[in-house]
Every structure is written in structure tokens, then in C-alpha cells.
Amino acid sequence: MIDDSSDPNLNQVLINRYRLVEAIGQGSMGKVYRAEDQLLGGVTVAVKFLAQALLSEKMKMRFAHEARTGAQLGQRSLHIVRVLDYGVHRNEAPFYVMEYMAGQNLSDLIAMQPLSIDQFLRLMRHICLGLECAHQGIKIDGQHCQVIHRDIKPSNAFVVSDPSLGSLAKVLDFGIAQFLSDSTEANQTGSFMGTLAYCSPEQIAGKELDNRSDIYSLGITMFEVLTGHIPIQAEANSIGSWYHAHRAQPPKTLAQVAPGLNIPASLNELVMACMAKAPEDRPQLMAEILAVLQSLLTSGRQDAQPAVDSPRATAKQTDQTQRTDRRRTLGTARVPSIPNPQQRFWSIEDAGWNVSWPAGKPIADIVFPQLLQTEKEEAIALWVMLPQAEISQRLLNTRYNQFLCTIHPHPMVLWITTIYDPVSGPRWLPCYLDLKDARGEKAVQLLSQTGYYPLIFFAREHPQQPTNVCTVPIAPYQKQVFQDWMRISRGAVVPGSMATSKQLLKAELEKIKPNIVTKLENAQEQRFKTGDE
Template identity: 40%
Template sequence: EMLTNEMPLLPESNSFGGWYKAHHDLKPLPIPSHLNIPPDLDRLIMQCLAKNPGDRPQSTAEIFEIIAPLEERYNKRSSNRQGSAISTQTPPDSAEKEDSRTESTLEDLCLQLTWPKKKPLQKIVFPRLLRTSKGVFVTLWVMLDQQDLFNRRYSTRYNQFLFSTTPHPMLLWITVLYNREHGPRWLPFYLDLKSSLGQNATRLLGESGSYRMLFYTLEDPGHKCQHVMEVHIDPEQCKRLLQWSKTSQGIPDAGQAGLSKKLLKQEFEKLKPKIQMKLEAVQTNYPQSQHSRNSHR
């Protein structure tokens, strides 16, 4: 869980019976390949999670015997966005320094942006493409109460995308901010994949693998950006987003976008309890990114 920010076992229900079955019968989820966990460490983790006590390491000395050589070869690096990863330690080169400056400049730029005059001053969510000298970035603009934003500055971040091809190509972009004290804040938005914004945003999300959330408060008279979060997208979801963007181009516009939204909303309501159960299992209020598998109608 420290490496992936996900529980290795997820029960069918958050009950004693559900956890009992998961503990005794379910196999641990594999560690995602994009985390680049060394194979020896991957095997050690799975051995520690073995159902049969005889298949687990029998002492801490046995564990240290495997970890010690890894510690010499790899540097542990924590990320408050995508969990912890172990990667080879290399000195920063010019490219890494450039990336650091780009990130800092982009966040500073976002903090200077004011709420669009044509948008109502109310609790809404909408995307915008931010064009900079470094490229085009997808941003998600959110307005909340000041207290609500304060409560959720340090939250687990989760995203998922639902796609419907019929009767109209439509994408439901789901973002959730969750902490134990205040529960989930659902921030969904529908992207029409027959529109220029929908096409470009979906493609850029798939290519970049992340987006920035810009937060505004109702109480701020200047309506300036108060906080910026970067949210990462699972690599498998990125592949699907690119596929959906391409697929939707060949689907004729049936003029029934409202019906597609209704169908996606129904699927979203069914998923909500499962998503919340997964977030409750994380057991932390520190900023993290959580991803789920894609759903496709």
C-alpha cells in the first residue's frame, strides 16, 4: 500500500464477511508495471502477502537479506501525487532542470488566472485548454466555498473516465477529492467528443497523462485562483482516452447528446458506492492520486 497507494486486497463489500473472504480467498492485486518496482522487491512483497504462512519470509533477517542489495542500487523517492516509487538514482541533468522550471512557471501562471467573466459565480466545474510557450495544458476549473476548499486542500485525488458511443459520443470525466473527515467531493464533467473542446481535451489528457485543477472560492471578491493541484491519469486510461478520441471522429452526430449524458449519469450513480469504498480503504488524508480501470459503454 505504501508503494502503490492502494490496498492490496479490495473486498466486494465493506463488511466483516467481505473482508474475511478477501483475506482468505482473494489474491493480492499485482503492482502496476508503470511504477517500475524492481522484480526482486515485487517478489518479496508478494511473498509477504502469501496466504500460506510457510510461503512468507520466516524472519526479518531474511527480508533484510533481499532489501540490502536493492538499497545500494536504487533510491527510494516518494511522490505525493502518484504514491511511492523506486527508481534509479541519477544526477539531475539539464532536461530535468528545465522540467522543474516549466512546472514552477505553469503553476505560477495558473495562480494568476481569474474566473472567466462569462461563467456564473457558483459551484461549477468546467475544463479549459491553457496555451503557454511550453505547450497546451488541460485545466479543470472548480469553484467552491472557501471552507470547503480549505477542507480539501489535502485529499486523496481520484479520477475515472466513462465513455458512451451511442447515441452520441460522450465522455464523463470524473474527479473526486476525498478525505475521511469530510467525505468525497464529486467533480464530474461531460465532454462532447463531437466538439472541438471535447476532442482536443480528450486527446491532450491521453497524451500528457495529467491535468491541473484550478480552485476558486465564492467569497473572494477578486475571483483569483486560490490553489492548484496536479492530478495524474493511469497509463491504461491514457491509452483508452486516445482510442476514444479517434473512435468518436468516425461516429456520425446523431444529435442526442442529452440521452448519452443521461446514460452515463446512470452508470456513474452505480459506480459511486464502489469508488467511495475504494477511497475509504486508502486510510489517509495526504495528497495522493488514485486511478481506476476504465469503463466503456
Template identity: 45%
Template sequence: MTKDPYTDRILANRYHLLELAGKGAMGRVYRAEDTLLGGVIVAVKFLAQTLLNKRMRDRFEREATICALLAEKTIHIVRVRDYGVDAQEVPYYVMEFLEGESLSELIRKRDISLSRFLRVIRQACLGLQCAHEGIIFKGEKNKIIHRDIKPSNLLLMEDATLGELVKILDFGIAKLIEENREQTHSFMGTLAYCSPEQMEGKELDRRSDIYSLGVMMYEMLANEMPLLPENNSFGGWYKAHHDFKPLPLKPELNIPPELNSLIMQCLAKKPDDRPENMGEILKVISPLAERYDRDRHPAKIEKDTKGDRQPTPTESSLEDLCLQMTWPQTMPQQKIVFPRFIRTPKGVLSTLWIMIEQQDIFNRRLSTRYNQFLFSTIPHPMLLWITVLYSPQHGPRWLPCYLDMKTSMGQNTTRLLGESGEYRMLFFALENVSKCQHVMNSTIDPEQCKRLLHWADTSKGLRDAGQSTMSKNLLKQEFEKLKPKILMKLEAAQTQYPSSS
């Protein structure tokens, strides 16, 4: 078998291409390691060789830029991180590598509960709403339609904040609807989900995506298509989308009347008879999602709420032990965050010590907690341990902590975090440093725990380059880029699972 020519290449002195992950009309996608960020897995998409001309290169660059800007506005669209041109003049862009289950796989395997259906569709609508509203690019408003909404282009992922996160894939074939600019009339899409006007090659707007969404919603609930063509040809589907009435949803499915009506409205043959925009759809979906949310799995959001459950004696004694801690004389009494080990009868406990204002400690008692870790091997192994406390009333409190992975403290802290999957946060007040004022616990996602242990092992084999400051500055830059994305996720979580407080 001929080896893929791209596999094992290093792209832009940064991305190590590991294997081909998929290919399509616009190009090939590779799983790759971002060596600058400690081997974080990314997806690299190359433009197809047959499209190598200046017009298509310009289109590709524009597409990558607009997708990057679009993903800055919503967590429900795959994020573009970087783009460029390789040594052979082939354009590429770098995306987050997503691991999860496509909606098409879910439909094939099991029936979807109404509550889960509503959660998935709500998130998909929020992503499409963002695209349809458009973004400003080079001074012009660009409204974006997807043109290929279908179950295989929705990915369902486990998420430490939201529980289940929906991402819309493949905006790479999206058509840009630009104000005051003529559109190229060409057919793109998947026959079973195409709107009648798309099959005619007409100019499209957001209502074409709404038709495709209607087909997908019907399929999710009924586990069959709303239209059955005479044959699987273009002509067969053309006739079905234009002439056949959608099959009614079966009464035994117990679909709420307003949802049934909405789906049939989305499947209207004429665009003018469909909902005008995603906002109209969300007016129906969002209240239903709240009503039918009782059987959902609890969101993976930690709240320091009293009375949720009684702590075990071990937890209580650990908290008491933390509250007895006093501020180290060797540390300055100022706003600062640093790691520290506490020895307990049950073993060593990993903790993060934080000094902030007394009022801020009080304000943060009911905050949502979130953590993430970044690792850089170049030029010096360095770990960034990110903790953020968030509440809608007080916004985010960022608590970054940098660990030099060539020191025993950095190595041991990273390994303990990976092994325990949790840490305590000890809060001390600037106005009164005599004792710890408050303690919070924060758990670490199992996948992050695996990465922490891997990074601890990796760092042992790396040389001490004596350039820890440079690595720290690189991680600071990545942290600033990451902040709005984390904040977007936390705000979305508050909207989806509002605090009872």
C-alpha cells in the first residue's frame, strides 16, 4: 500500500501530521499534533489539489478566516485555530479535533428521547442563528448559510461544562450570502435534506437551512424520513421535495402539538411559508426544552451550594484541615495564585492557594468552576493550569498558575492532579491573612487527567533549555486567545442550566 505523502510531515514547524482522518470535495483532513502546545491533537484540512488556482486559494483563505471569526461568536460551530499555505503552495487550515458521536450514528443506534432531541436541536439552532446573522469581514456584512444540514454534520460531544455539547461541522462548503453581490448558482448538498429551491439551483437564504433542519428534526423523532422518493436519483428526490406531502408524525410518538406544527412548517415547499429565521424556531424549542428537561442527566457544572448533599466525614475533615491553614510567611501578601501540597491522614492533597479581596471571596462562593490545562514543550516544558470562577452577576475571576515542568514541584503537582482528578482551592483575604476564609473543590475531566500524566512523563525526557520565561510568554498568548472561548462556554452553560441561586 502506498504511504500517504502527507503523513508524518511537520507543517509550519509546528503541526506533526499523524494520519489521514477523512477526505471530501474540498480536500483532505489529517489528525495532527500541535507541538507548540505539548502535542494537543488538532485537525488539519488541505485544499484539494484539483482546486489549486488563485481564485480557489483566495476563496479558501476567505472561508478559513470567516469560519475562524464565526466560531469566535458561538461554541456550536467547529473552531478554526490557524491557516496558511504549505511548501507546495497548498492552502490549509487547522481546526479543533473533535471526538464524539455524530447525530447520524445516534439515530441509527437508538431512539432519541424528546428531552434530548430538544437539547440537541436548541444548540444546533443557536449555531445556525449565529451564522445566519452573519459577521463583519473587511467592512462587509457576510451572512452565512450552511447548505448541507444533516445528522452526519452534527457532532455530539461530552463536555465538562455543558454535559453534552453540539457542534456543527463542515461549514467548508457553506455559501457566503453577501449583500449586493451576485451569487454563483450551483448545486451543493445532500439529496435527502435539500430544499426545493436548492435542487433548482436558485439563490438561497437561511430558509433553505430551515427546510433541511425540518427534515432532520422529523428523522430524529420518527427514525424515518418525512419524504420517500420513488427512487434514489436526483430526479426522484427532486419530485419528492417538490410534489410529495411530508408523512404525518405518528400519534404514538406523543409529539407536543406546537413542535409537530413547527416541523411541518419548516418542511413547507415555499420558503415564504417556513419560519422566517432561527429566532422563530427557538421561541418554540426553548420553552419546550425547559419543560421536558426533567429526565436529562445533570449538567457537569460544579456549584458550591449549601444543602445539595451532606459531605462525608472525610470531606468534612479535609475542609476543616484546609480552613486551619495560615498564609506562608515566605509568600507576599498580594493578589497571587500558587500551588501547594497539604499532607493529610489520607495522603497528599493538591491545593491552589489564592489571595483576593474579602468581598470577592464572598461573591465567588456560588460560582461555576471550570479548569483547563495547556502544555508547551518549546523551548522549555511549561504547564499552564487555568482555573476560572464564573457567575453572571460578577463575571469571571481568572486564576492562572504556571508550573515549570523541569522542577520537582511542577512534576509532582502535575502527576498528583492527574492521579487524583481533583484539587482544593484555599481562599485568603487581602484584608485578613490570618487564616483561610473559604475552600472550594474542583474536579478535573478524565481526559485531561490522562493528558496531565502523559505530560509529566514527557517532560522527564526533555532537556532544560533555560528559557522558561519564553515558554511562559507563549502560553500567556494562548491563554488570552482562549479566554473569550471559555467565557462563551460558561455563559452558554448559565443560559442552558441557570443557577437556582
């Protein structure tokens, strides 16, 4: 408890309503009191004051934004601390009133004893639900603004007991939150805001932020809650040292820090993915993280095992790289380097060799999705027409797939397949799927169910039969993301312009192309290092 014996604010009544009883918390931005709402018969509330040292007009405005944010978000999510009132005391110190919570922050909780995996999954799910609500945005002066927290860490999550939910986690402190429509002001502050050990590389560099910055901080938080340790350490507690650490230092793995920790492999993968240095390598939405957490809660964590170092798979950046083998070179010794069930893959791939170029499609360099069926199963395939010389040249290319999604103004998925070799460079094979169209949703559903798709190549010079067929796997992580996209799409309001969504996704692809090429170059180098031809 805070020593408040000399606090002049105690027993004062704010706006003839809230009597301050005791100080219960203090931080760099202000002080929090337990108070009684005398208008409602002494109901306990919490009151936060902005610190006297911060009473500039700019900080008062930010504090008011914090109150407004908490009021709007708290009404929409059980997992964000609810703001009830706002006012200014007689000494011109602004304050806001919050729901009072009896509990402790997550940092104090894990200092006492580690959480079980079930507790971890439930509390992290609550935090993600709160952040998802913030990232969906609020209305400020009639304008829709996405809210980026910018200070996610264990001490900014509060855990209380709930009669129906057991332990309940709520996100605290939107005091330095950034509103994306307000980014100009945020970028002109000229000073760093956040907690150095948890901030993303782009945040500490002063770059423009989006929701993926919070996802990085969440990854650090999850790692600490699981292990009791921070995965990245700076040489000194300075902005320069932390800048270098977050940008260049690979995070420790769970296996290195807690080798005896039994966790599901998909959770291990998720935590590491969230801490990727580049925003495009992290899960792109809180919904993707929630899909994994919910799946683990539902499945009962049957895949729990000691933490081991493994290649990191990322959401929406499904980095699948492997050699493309011509079917006829496999002979009778087919040993595909693709996930099980192998026999299903080969059944569908065999069917791909028996199709013909659709009569209604032009003889041109195009790519499109089309259903591929056998007697017992079906899959969505990517049909590609290229010159024969290019197909032959790219038989041993490295392959990569990635999926992007936008819900507004019209739900749409951009399905990107890239084939690459150092001499010819990348060949981009983008395909757009309309989630409000039965065929588009069916395609995404099949990608989710099968976990792979065939690539069927036709040559322009002789398009009657395929020239090459190969199978491209999709990471299990991405399969769960597809399900969430479909769920969100079904609940979306009347769809807007398809053309606008397509342009948005196309622009995003152009932005991330250099990063994809870098990944493929690195994969090619690794192939030669390991002798994999």
C-alpha cells in the first residue's frame, strides 16, 4: 500500500460526488485513489489524477483522450477497464473515474507464482480480446480512429476474480495510446513514449505504428508470463541500447530460457511469431492470435510437450519454401517433403495431371483458382499459364505463399504464391478471393480444410494438358486464420466496393514485395548451405 499519510487529496470530494479514501497506485503519468461515489450511496470507484508535473495543455488533452478511449472501449469490451466519468478538480488537475477492481496486475501475479498453461491461455485470450476491441477503433469527433495501446506489458493487465468467468484479465492504461487518424501529432512529439523492454523495433525507432506494434509487445509479454524472463536484453537501460537490442538481437527461445516448460507446439510457435522483428512477419491481427488460443483451450492442449527450438511460422506470412519437383522425376519412390497426410496430396495431384485448360479462359499469362475433385475429396487449385520456356526454367524454384485479408470496405483475401530463383527472380502469382461470394468462401474453406493446394501449370504454346503439377503446403497456423476470416466476413455489414478492397490489397502487396524477395533469397542461400538441391 502507498504511504499516503501526507497526501492533501485524501478525504476531498470531487465535483460534489467522489470522496477520495486512499491512494492505491502511482505511476509516471499520475496517481490512482480508491474513492466512494456518494451520489450512489458510497459505491467504490477508482479515480486517476494526472500528475501535477504534467499539467501542460498537451498532456491535459492526452489525458482527456485516455478517458474518452476508456469510456468507449470499456462499454464494448469486458476486457478493458471501464471509465465512468471525467472532471477537473479545483487546482485544475484533470481526473477520471473508473470501475474499482480488487485484484492485482499480471506482473505482480506471476512474481508470486507461475501460471498454469490453462490460466495463461485464458488470461491471454482476455487481453487479446481487449486489444482486438481497441484495434477495431472508436469514434473521435465523428472520425473513426484505430487505437494502438503502445505500452502492452504485464503490469498493464489487471487480473480480478469474476463469479462466472473465474479469473478475468482487463487491459489498463491507454495513457500513451496512439489514434491512427491522429498520427501526425504522435509523430511530432519528438520524444519516446513506451516501456523500453516491451516496445517494438518500429516504436523505438519513432516510425508510424499500427496494431502489429502491440502484437510485438504482446509477444514479449507472453514470453515473460510463461518463463518469468524477458527474451531480449539490452547492454544498458538506454534508448540507444534497447534500440539496438530490439532491432538486431534475436529473442531467446522458450526452450533456452525454460527447457522444462511443457507447452503446445502451436503456442511456442505463436509466441515466437509475435516477436518477429518485421511487422509483416508477425500475426497481422489479434483475431489470428485469438484463433490459436481458443483452439488450444478447446482442444485441451493435447499436443503439450517440452519447449523445443523449431522454425517459426508466421500468420498471414506463411513461409513455405521447398523444391518444386516435376512429377515424372519422382518415379515409384515418391517421398514428398510436405506435411501429412501424404497420400491425399498425391491423390489430388494425380487428378491435376488429368485436367484440361478451361474452354472459357484465354490463352495468356494468367492465374486463377478452380476446384479440383476426385471421387473422395476436393481441393482448390491454382491454375497458371506461362510460356513453356519459363515453366521449364522454374522447375526447381523455391516456393512461397502468403495470404492477406481486408474486411472493409468489402471482405476479400489476396492469395499470393511466389516462385523464385536467383537468376530469373520472382514470379508473382496473385489471386483475389471474394469472401462474400460463395465460390470465394468455398476456396478459403478448402484451403483451411486441406492445408495445401495444387499448382497446375499450362504452357501457352500447347495448353491442352498440364506441363507441370506440384503441391504447395499451408502452415497449420494459417489454416486457423482462414476460419477466423470467414467468421468475421459473415458478420460484416453490407459490403462496400470490391474494387477498393482489391486496390488496398494490391497496394499492400507492392509494399511487402521487397521483404518477400529477401526471404526467398535467404531460403535459397540456406538450401545451398545444407546441400539441398
